[in-house]
Amino acid sequence: xxxxxxxxxxxxIDDSVMPYIGKAMKFADMRICSExxxxxxxxxxxxxxxxxxxxxxxxxxxxxxxxxxxxxxxSLTRLINTMEKKNLVARIPNPDDKRINMVHLTTNxxxxxxxVRPIMKRIISEMQQGLSESDISTVxxxxxIIQDNCIKxxx
Amino acid sequence: xxxxxxxxxxxxIDDSVMPYIGKAMKFADMRICSExxxxxxxxxxxxxxxxxxxxxxxxxxxxxxxxxxxxxxxSLTRLINTMEKKNLVARIPNPDDKRINMVHLTTNxxxxxxxVRPIMKRIISEMQQGLSESDISTVxxxxxIIQDNCIKxxx
DNA sequence: TTTATTTAGTTGCATATGCAACAATAAAAC
DNA sequence: GTTTTATTGTTGCATATGCAACTAAATAAA
Numbered sequence: 001x002x003x004x005x006x007x008x009x010x011x012x013i014d015d016s017v018m019p020y021i022g023k024a025m026k027f028a029d030m031r032i033c034s035e036x037x038x039x040x041x042x043x044x045x046x047x048x049x050x051x052x053x054x055x056x057x058x059x060x061x062x063x064x065x066x067x068x069x070x071x072x073x074x075s076l077t078r079l080i081n082t083m084e085k086k087n088l089v090a091r092i093p094n095p096d097d098k099r100i101n102m103v104h105l106t107t108n109x110x111x112x113x114x115x116v117r118p119i120m121k122r123i124i125s126e127m128q129q130g131l132s133e134s135d136i137s138t139v140x141x142x143x144x145i146i147q148d149n150c151i152k153x154x155x
Numbered sequence: 156x157x158x159x160x161x162x163x164x165x166x167x168i169d170d171s172v173m174p175y176i177g178k179a180m181k182f183a184d185m186r187i188c189s190e191x192x193x194x195x196x197x198x199x200x201x202x203x204x205x206x207x208x209x210x211x212x213x214x215x216x217x218x219x220x221x222x223x224x225x226x227x228x229x230s231l232t233r234l235i236n237t238m239e240k241k242n243l244v245a246r247i248p249n250p251d252d253k254r255i256n257m258v259h260l261t262t263n264x265x266x267x268x269x270x271v272r273p274i275m276k277r278i279i280s281e282m283q284q285g286l287s288e289s290d291i292s293t294v295x296x297x298x299x300i301i302q303d304n305c306i307k308x309x310x
Numbered sequence: 311t312t313t314a315t316t317t318a319g320t321t322g323c324a325t326a327t328g329c330a331a332c333a334a335t336a337a338a339a340c
Numbered sequence: 341g342t343t344t345t346a347t348t349g350t351t352g353c354a355t356a357t358g359c360a361a362c363t364a365a366a367t368a369a370a
Contacts, residue, residue, distance in 0.1 A: 016279045016283070017283065017286075017291055017294045017295060017298070018180075018183060018200075018279065018282075019204075020294065020295050020298035020299065020302075021176045021179060021180050021294070021298055022180055023225060023298070023302055024176060024298040024299075024301040024302045024305075025173075025176050025177055025180050026225075026357085027301070027302050027305035027306060027309070028173060028301060028305050029357095030305065030309060030358080031305040031308060031309055033325095033358085034309060035308070044325065044326080045173070046325080046326065047325095049174075061348080061349095062348075062349065063347080063348060063349080070178060070181075071326095071327080071328095072327070072328050072329080073348080073349070073350095074327080074328065074329080074349085074350075074351085075326070075327045075328065076349095077349065077350060077351090078325090078326075078327085078350095079325090079326075079327090082324090082325070082326090097335075097336070097347095097348085098334075098335060098336085098348095099334070099335050099336070099347065099348040099349070100335095100347095100348065100349085101348085101349075124171045124173065126304060126308070127173075127301050127304045127305055128171070128172065128300075128301065128304070129300075129304055130300045130304065131172075131297055131300055131301075135293055135296070135297050136172055136297075138290055138293045138294065138297075139172045139175065139176070139293065139294055139297045140172060140175050141290070142286055142290050142291075142293075142294045143172070143175035143176055143178070143179040144175065144179075145283075145284075145285045145286055146179040146182070146183060146282050146283065146286075147175075147178055147179045147182050149281060149282045149283070149284055149285065150179075150182035150183055150185065150186040150282055151182060153186060153190070153281070154182070154185060154186055154189060181327085184327095185327095185328080188328085188355095199355065199356080201355080201356065202355090216318075216319095217318070217319065218317080218318055218319080226356095226357080226358095227357070227358050227359080228318075228319070228320095229319085229320075229321085229357080229358065229359080230356070230357045230358065231319095232319065232320060232321090233320095233355090233356075233357085234355090234356075234357090237354090237355070237356090252317095252318085252365080252366070253318095253364080253365060253366085254317065254318040254319070254364070254365050254366070255317095255318065255319085255365095256318080256319075
């Protein structure tokens, strides 16, 4: 028995790209996770992206972080919980508005990001080996179209 | 404040397609879920795909189902738990090999799949509105390449 | 035939995610 | 100045997923 032919798409729509992008994403996440583990880092792609955003943007309120990364605020809350336990980020209450937590990278988080960055760079270029410039730009365009089509109807 | 420009990719690799496919997938799942809810069905894309596989393949051992759908067997176990609670599928022990559970679609599951199938068909075609034949085939090819590159290194 | 190994499935633990409902605080309306 | 509304963040509940460790059963090896 083999995995189902990937062309067997949902509900007989034979030109659906959904299962393709779903699986590519899943395996990419697994690959990143496994390589990080090998290198001695217990980090997911999600966490690495968050490190990067905080590195580039500086401290931000949770709400803004959720918006910037297009996540539900509850998801953001728990992601920050996880990363706080690992001492990658810290919540610092804003004295001017007691509702707000500013999320900072810790020194440890900054250090880890610097270490992990070149590894990610390599993994990503390995994952995209064999894709032409034009393939990459077509994929990006297509994904934006799909995302727009979805959001349009999500109002 | 706006969502980060999607071109802001992981670790400064500006031609990475990862964030694009991740977000497209997430919004597609949300769209499917929300539309299903509107129509009175509490079903995720994952569950619908499982209904379809069982509809087409007939009853299967959990192990085979996990392999066919490229899921970890523990993930499969819990997906079947969820669907069993909803009376969409049933586990029937194999008398010839007491280790094996055959997973069947229930009558209810079969009925629901028939109802949901045309809805999915519409959603998918709406989501891909604006993609040309050639875009779709490029995306498929690209996703297969990424998946292969990942699996290669996951041994 | 008894022991060792492999296979099928489950459970604990971890990550990630969204919706609904909630508490605390700030801002607006009155 | 008090009441109402909006904003920020958390928790409960639900889904989905993988790895490690486990049990039960079948198969292979001794």
